[in-house]
Structure formats: C-alpha cells, structure tokens
Amino acid sequence: MPDAAGFDVAALRWGVIGYGWVARDYAVPGMLAAGGRLAAVADPSAKARAHAARLGANGHADAASLLRDPEVQAVYVATPNHLHRAAVEACAAAGMPVLCEKPMAATLAEAEAMAAAVRAAGVPYGTAFDQRHHPAHAAMRDAVARGAIGTVTAVRITYACWVGADWSGDNWRADPARAGGGALMDLAPHGLDLVDAILGEPVLEVAAMTQRRVQSYPVDDGALLIGRTASGVLVQMHVSYNCPEALPRRRLEVVGTTGALVAERTMGQTPGGTLRRVCGRLGLDVPVEVPDAEASPFARQMAAFARWLRAGGDAFSLERDIHTMRLLHQAYQSCR
Numbered sequence: 001m002p003d004a005a006g007f008d009v010a011a012l013r014w015g016v017i018g019y020g021w022v023a024r025d026y027a028v029p030g031m032l033a034a035g036g037r038l039a040a041v042a043d044p045s046a047k048a049r050a051h052a053a054r055l056g057a058n059g060h061a062d063a064a065s066l067l068r069d070p071e072v073q074a075v076y077v078a079t080p081n082h083l084h085r086a087a088v089e090a091c092a093a094a095g096m097p098v099l100c101e102k103p104m105a106a107t108l109a110e111a112e113a114m115a116a117a118v119r120a121a122g123v124p125y126g127t128a129f130d131q132r133h134h135p136a137h138a139a140m141r142d143a144v145a146r147g148a149i150g151t152v153t154a155v156r157i158t159y160a161c162w163v164g165a166d167w168s169g170d171n172w173r174a175d176p177a178r179a180g181g182g183a184l185m186d187l188a189p190h191g192l193d194l195v196d197a198i199l200g201e202p203v204l205e206v207a208a209m210t211q212r213r214v215q216s217y218p219v220d221d222g223a224l225l226i227g228r229t230a231s232g233v234l235v236q237m238h239v240s241y242n243c244p245e246a247l248p249r250r251r252l253e254v255v256g257t258t259g260a261l262v263a264e265r266t267m268g269q270t271p272g273g274t275l276r277r278v279c280g281r282l283g284l285d286v287p288v289e290v291p292d293a294e295a296s297p298f299a300r301q302m303a304a305f306a307r308w309l310r311a312g313g314d315a316f317s318l319e320r321d322i323h324t325m326r327l328l329h330q331a332y333q334s335c336r
Contacts, residue, residue, distance in 0.1 A: 012306045013039040015072035015096075017063045017087045018079030019048040022101065026269045027076055027128070028055070030298025034306065039073070042066035063087050067094040074099065074309070076128070080172040081106040081180050088114045092121035099126045099305050102189045104321055106180030108329040115322050124309055126316030127324075131190045132197035133300035136266040136275045139290040140254060141198045148277060149256030152199060154234045156253040157191040159267050160243035165217045174217035182219030184210055184331060187239035190267065191225075192324050195235055198254060202323055203227040203235055208331035214242035225331055256280070261288065271296055 014031050016023050019041045028038050041052035042060040049059030060066040066075070067090060077087045077100040084105045091098040098118075104111040104127055118125040131137060144152060163183075165174055172178040173186055188208075196202045206227035210220035222240035229235070243249045250273070252263040259280040266273035275288045292300075308315045 012036040012302075012309075013071055013073040014302075015040040015042065015066045015069060015075045016052070016057075017042045017066060017075060017077045018083070018101075019043040019045070019052055020078060022269070023076065023078040024048075024051065026130075026296070026298045027078060027302070030130075030296050030300075030302045031076070033296055033299035034303035036302060036306065039071035040066050040069045063090050067091065067096060072096070074305070077101060078128075080178045081185075082110075082172075082178045085110040085114050088125070089117045092117040092123050092125075095121060095123055097124040097309055099128050099316075101128045102193070103127075103180070103185060103328060104325050106178065106185075108325050111322060111325040115318055118318055124316075125318050126305055126308070127321040128301060129190060129193040129197075130269065130297040130301045131267060132193055133304060134266055134297040135271060135292045135295050135300070136263050136273055136290050137194060137198065137252070138300075139275055139288055140252070140261050140263060141200075143261055143277065143288060144198055144254060144256075145200070148259065149254065149261055150258035150280070152233050152254055152256045154236065154253075154255045155195050155199070156251075156255070157194070157235075157237040157267075158249060158251045159187045159191055160222075160238065160240040160247075160249040161187075162243060162245050163215065163221070163241035165215060171217075174215070174219055176219050179219060181328070181332060182210070182212075182217075182221055182223075183239045183241045184208060184220055184223035184225065185328060186241075188223065188225055188237060188331065189324055189328060191235075191237045191239070192227075192327055193320075194252065194267075195227075195229065195233075196320065196324075199229060199233060201229045201231060201233075202320065203327060204230050206235075206327050206331045207334040210332075210335050211242075223331075227327070269297065 040058040074097040208225040215221040225237040227235040250267040
C-alpha cells in the first residue's frame with residue numbers, strides 16, 4: 001500500500017463527510033488521540049460546521065467542496081447509510097483514501113457499485129468496524145490464537161439497545177429508505193466482522209429471523225441470526241432495538257473445547273467492560289489481561305488506518321467488507 005500520495009500518515013489530516021454524533025463524539029476525538037488532525041468537515045448543517053470550526057477545521061457545505069480542500073489527506077464518511085455510495089464514489093474519483101462507516105451501504109447493490117469504483121480508482125478503502133479494534137476484542141483474538149480455549153466450536157453474541165422512533169430527533173436508522181434495514185442492518189455487521197477478527201476466518205453462510213415487535217417504525221426492531229464459518233464454527237447472534245438500556249445487553253462469548261472467553265459490556269463505542277476465561281474442566285472464572293484496556297476503539301481504529309496507508313496489511317479489506325454486505329443481504333433474504 002503506497003503512502004497515499006506520499007504524505008506523512010503519522011499525522012493524518014482528516015476530512016469528515018457527515019458530522020453527526022458518531023463523528024463528533026467518537027470518531028473525531030479518536031482521530032486526534034491517534035495523532036491526526038481534523039482538517040475539514042462537510043455537512044449541510046451550519047451548526048455542525050460551526051462546531052467543527054471550533055476545532056480548527058474548514059467547513060464545507062458538501063463533499064465536492066471538501067474534496068477540493070488541499071488540507072485533506074484522507075476522508076472519513078459518516079453520513080446516513082443511503083448517502084455512503086455517493087460520498088465514497090466521489091472520494092474514489094478524487095483519488096482520496098476513504099474510511100466509510102458501517103455498513104458499507106444501505107443495499108448490497110450500492111455496496112457493489114462502491115467497490116467497483118474503489119477498485120477502478122485504486123484508492124485505499126476501509127469500512128469503519130471500530131469494534132474489531134476494541135482492546136478487549138483484540139485480547140480475545142490473541143487468546144484464541146494461542147489456544148487458550150482449545151478448538152473453538154461456537155460464538156454467541158448479544159448486542160441490543162433501545163432505539164425509539166423519537167431517538168435523537170429524525171432518526172434515519174428507523175427509516176428503511178435511508179438505513180436499508182433495522183437492527184439487523186445496523187448491529188449485526190459488527191458481530192459478523194468480530195467473528196472474522198477474533199477467529200481469523202469469516203462467516204460463510206447465514207440465516208435470520210426478524211421481528212417488528214415493540215417499536216412503531218417500519219424496520220425490524222430485533223433479529224436472531226445463525227451462521228457457520230468454513231471450519232465449522234457455529235455463530236449465534238441476537239441484535240435488537242427493543243431492549244431497555246439498563247438490562248444486560250452486550251455480551252460476546254467464544255466457546256471452545258477447553259473453556260470459554262466471555263466479554264461483557266465491550267461491544268459499543270467506548271473502551272472498558274470485562275473479559276474473562278472460564279475453565280472447561282473446573283468451571284473456574286479468571287480475568288484475562290487486556291493490554292491498553294482504556295484506549296478508545298476509535299483511536300485505535302484511526303491509528304490502524306494511518307499505519308495501513310503506510311505499510312499495507314490486512315487491517316482493512318474491501319473484499320472482506322463486501323463479503324459482510326453479502327451476508328447481510330443473505331440474512332434478510334432468508335427472512336422472506
């Protein structure tokens with residue numbers, strides 16, 4: 001992977017397209033913590049541009065203007081899902097490295113078009129799966145790799161929250177035209193990507209059942225997904241928008257022939273939570289050391305993207321991300 005037009009990626013100058021709460025509260029602080037700088041923001045909201053200006057960033061009303069800004073060296077796309085394609089294709093046409101929020105797009109067809117544009121332009125592209133960069137999930141990956149739980153047989157994930165129709169005003173996540181789906185489209189990509197990150201192999205096939213049980217909006221507010229990897233690891237996932245926030249709702253288990261690894265309260269935008277190993281013979285429950293435990297997953301992700309621009313590797317993969325989109329499409333198709 002070239003040095004993205006030869007610039008210094010150690011202090012990457014970022015442009016952000018779509019300055020909502022994820023970008024403002026998590027991604028941009030992560031960029032800064034990783035040693036980067038917020039160079040410019042493109043957002044139709046004058047209030048969003050004013051907030052960015054207080055951080056020293058140039059404000060632009062649209063992506064085309066931002067991509068002409070000479071200060072910008074790489075772009076983070078954080079628009080609603082249905083706007084990802086236009087932003088990524090514009091970045092590709094401008095020769096700009098791009099990190100796009102998950103899922104890649106609102107539909108598989110849009111994601112495939114984005115991938116074609118990226119390949120044709122030859123620009124570095126990554127999807128922002130911040131949770132593969134969570135310190136606890138990295139420690140879980142390392143424990144699996146060194147055989148801490150023997151042969152892995154299953155992965156079980158619960159990733160649930162409450163998303164009411166009035167959450168954060170006009171909630172595009174509850175709009176099928178803008179989101180492309182509901183809880184399954186929004187939350188399952190993280191779980192699918194984490195299976196790949198932790199096991200070192202992707203889920204190959206999936207099936208799902210969805211529900212519209214509690215919330216009034218026209219997308220699924222819950223889903224159960226099952227899948228299997230090439231080596232035969234079974235994957236079970238429950239995602240939802242209908243779980244009260246005070247309940248236990250974030251849990252990741254990797255089960256093996258000699259024990260299990262259990263992470264709780266790690267799935268999300270912030271560091272922390274717990275990771276422990278349960279002995280398969282005696283049932284003893286022992287904490288697992290998590291290096292750099294309080295580091296932001298977003299900061300680790302932004303640093304990883306900068307390193308990837310410089311040195312390449314498999315930290316980001318267009319083909320892996322397209323595969324995840326195909327799994328989501330397959331999951332929704334199986335519900336019909």
